[in-house]
Amino acid sequence: xxxxxxxxxxxxxxxxxxxxxxxxxxxxxxxxxxxxxxxxxxxxxxxxxxxxxxxxxxxxxxxxxxxxxxxxxxxxxxxxxxxxxxxxxxxxxxxxxxxxxxxxxxxxxxxxxxxxxxxxxxxxxxxxxxxxxxxxxxxxxxxxxxxxxxxxxxxxxxxxxxxxxxxxxxxxxxxxxxxxxxxxxxxxxxxxxxxxxxxxxxxxxxxxxxxxxxxxxxxxxxxxxxxxxxxxxxxxxxxxxxxxxxxxxxxxxxxxxxxxxxxxxxxxxxxxxxxxxxxxxxxxxxxxxxxxxxxxxxxxxxxxxxxxxxxxxxx
Amino acid sequence: xxxxxxxxxxxxxxxxxxxxxxxxxxxxxxxxxxxxxxxxxxxxxxxxxxxxxxxxxxxxxxxxxxxxxxxxxxxxxxxxxxxxxxxxxxxxxxxxxxxxxxxxxxxxxxxxxxxxxxxxxxxxxxxxxxxxxxxxxxxxxxxxxxxxxxxxxxxxxxxxxxxxxxxxxxxxxxxxxxxxxxxxxxxxxxxxxxxxxxxxxxxxxxxxxxxxxxxxxxxxxxxxxxxxxxxxxxxxxxxxxxxxxxxxxxxxxxxxxxxxxxxxxxxxxxxxxxxxxxxxxxxxxxxxxxxxxxxxxxxxxxxxxxxxxxxxxxxxxxxxxxxxxxxxxxxxxxxxxxxx
Numbered sequence: 001x002x003x004x005x006x007x008x009x010x011x012x013x014x015x016x017x018x019x020x021x022x023x024x025x026x027x028x029x030x031x032x033x034x035x036x037x038x039x040x041x042x043x044x045x046x047x048x049x050x051x052x053x054x055x056x057x058x059x060x061x062x063x064x065x066x067x068x069x070x071x072x073x074x075x076x077x078x079x080x081x082x083x084x085x086x087x088x089x090x091x092x093x094x095x096x097x098x099x100x101x102x103x104x105x106x107x108x109x110x111x112x113x114x115x116x117x118x119x120x121x122x123x124x125x126x127x128x129x130x131x132x133x134x135x136x137x138x139x140x141x142x143x144x145x146x147x148x149x150x151x152x153x154x155x156x157x158x159x160x161x162x163x164x165x166x167x168x169x170x171x172x173x174x175x176x177x178x179x180x181x182x183x184x185x186x187x188x189x190x191x192x193x194x195x196x197x198x199x200x201x202x203x204x205x206x207x208x209x210x211x212x213x214x215x216x217x218x219x220x221x222x223x224x225x226x227x228x229x230x231x232x233x234x235x236x237x238x239x240x241x242x243x244x245x246x247x248x249x250x251x252x253x254x255x256x257x258x259x260x261x262x263x264x265x266x267x268x269x270x271x272x273x274x275x276x277x278x279x280x281x282x283x284x285x286x287x288x289x290x291x292x293x294x295x296x297x298x299x300x301x302x303x304x305x306x307x308x309x310x311x312x313x314x315x
Numbered sequence: 316x317x318x319x320x321x322x323x324x325x326x327x328x329x330x331x332x333x334x335x336x337x338x339x340x341x342x343x344x345x346x347x348x349x350x351x352x353x354x355x356x357x358x359x360x361x362x363x364x365x366x367x368x369x370x371x372x373x374x375x376x377x378x379x380x381x382x383x384x385x386x387x388x389x390x391x392x393x394x395x396x397x398x399x400x401x402x403x404x405x406x407x408x409x410x411x412x413x414x415x416x417x418x419x420x421x422x423x424x425x426x427x428x429x430x431x432x433x434x435x436x437x438x439x440x441x442x443x444x445x446x447x448x449x450x451x452x453x454x455x456x457x458x459x460x461x462x463x464x465x466x467x468x469x470x471x472x473x474x475x476x477x478x479x480x481x482x483x484x485x486x487x488x489x490x491x492x493x494x495x496x497x498x499x500x501x502x503x504x505x506x507x508x509x510x511x512x513x514x515x516x517x518x519x520x521x522x523x524x525x526x527x528x529x530x531x532x533x534x535x536x537x538x539x540x541x542x543x544x545x546x547x548x549x550x551x552x553x554x555x556x557x558x559x560x561x562x563x564x565x566x567x568x569x570x571x572x573x574x575x576x577x578x579x580x581x582x583x584x585x586x587x588x589x590x591x592x593x594x595x596x597x598x599x600x601x602x603x604x605x606x607x608x609x610x611x612x613x614x615x616x617x618x619x620x621x622x623x624x625x626x627x628x629x630x631x632x633x634x635x636x637x638x639x640x641x642x643x644x645x646x647x648x649x650x651x652x653x654x655x
Contacts, residue, residue: 221403222432235422309422310468311470
């Protein structure tokens, strides 16, 4: 177990180093020059050269990387050319939105997918199983960028069940209206997860329930409910957990569709707008933050796997 | 207490509804078992012996099977009994040791928990009492350092050790009838004898009745009181163990015995196999199910199915031309060469 964790930890550090290098150089492939963006219409070749010098952009790229990474280690991710806000403060403001969306949407997804999958797997190919199978199959064909505008149109614009775009309030300011605002985007994001989680868990449960150790559990005189919860569920949730790890990782800054649609200043929203404004320090900072977060989440899930299935740490 | 009738099965039929028609896996099987006695059920793969043992216990899926006849445990009818009633019998009265110890233990639960689970559920004992019982069971089934094994996962144990754990689980609530379904098939030969001896000894200590299901006549020869030989879902011969080996009547029983490798034979002796294959249970032959493979088969065997009749007290067989009738038996037809 300790060995397994140590191995993952070393891997994690190596991955983060590579991620930082990739982030830095990929952002430099973006078209446009920050100096011209900063100077706007007054840019002359001399001005541009001065600004480049000020920003250290005249130095070789590898030197720039080490300067940047040195600052990162001091907690300095640079500042925006357009708003002069520091990147860290942009992240600090917008990341809670993503975090909230991820937590809410995943709670909703698990709360619906688990009981649904268990009910379906209990009687495979019967009415409930077939109904939920075909519903989720249909939903697989609907990507979030289709579902999101439709639901916003119906529930926010027409029915006024949920607040419309640009009504985000931080949770610290007004708890209930924050929750109210967050519900619609969370449901939109949850739908995609429910479909995947339900199908994975249902299939794995059905095959687990045919295992010898389930017959064995029955012969011990256990109730069906206990067999489902105590014996079948845990060995059936590995693929679900793996998929949840990937989903949660991709939701960090991957929520930009709902964020754009509902005008919520989350990480994805900020990232897209700084890309549009050639604000490369912010792009670099957010990308690095997101990448590190994804790597960390994967690390946490690697650890969760070993709790759900102790065989994994022994492999 | 010994000698009390514990199990009575009468005319048990199990039919699976498959997409290609009804499959009659068990046909008209009757048997009895007294407390403290051992019954061997012998037959090759697909003979219906596992289905029979599961049907007796009530473990077969209800939706896809039809089960008729009668299974009485200690005087109570349990065939097609509601699951809630069966659950009260399972573990505390009837328990089963399954075929494959590699797949029959839950891979993600600790050994200790798997043994204490039936104790906690059926006997209402405290956590510490259950643990004590479990440790003593692990000791009884011959597991070294039980305290450490208690917290181990099945994957950390060898096959033989896992089968011992399975036995410990089955014995946890002190059942009166133990069903052992090919308990040694997945194990090394050296371990097989150990497990069988262990089962025999535990059975003796606890005055338990046991049904030992196997394909190996050698396994049941010294360890059972009575033997039932099954072929294609039918009982083809039934006799007290010593009678069966002295005067077997059914050619299939003989064929089973002859297909066992013998230690006295010189090395590289060709193994005797029963030629042909068991019949397709979806389309069983009209006559004796063994007739197509029987070296002594005559026209009557192919057209009329022999009934299971009691020839001498306790010894029944289903055969028109039993081996014991010596002079009436024709010489075996020259055996065909084995292809493949």
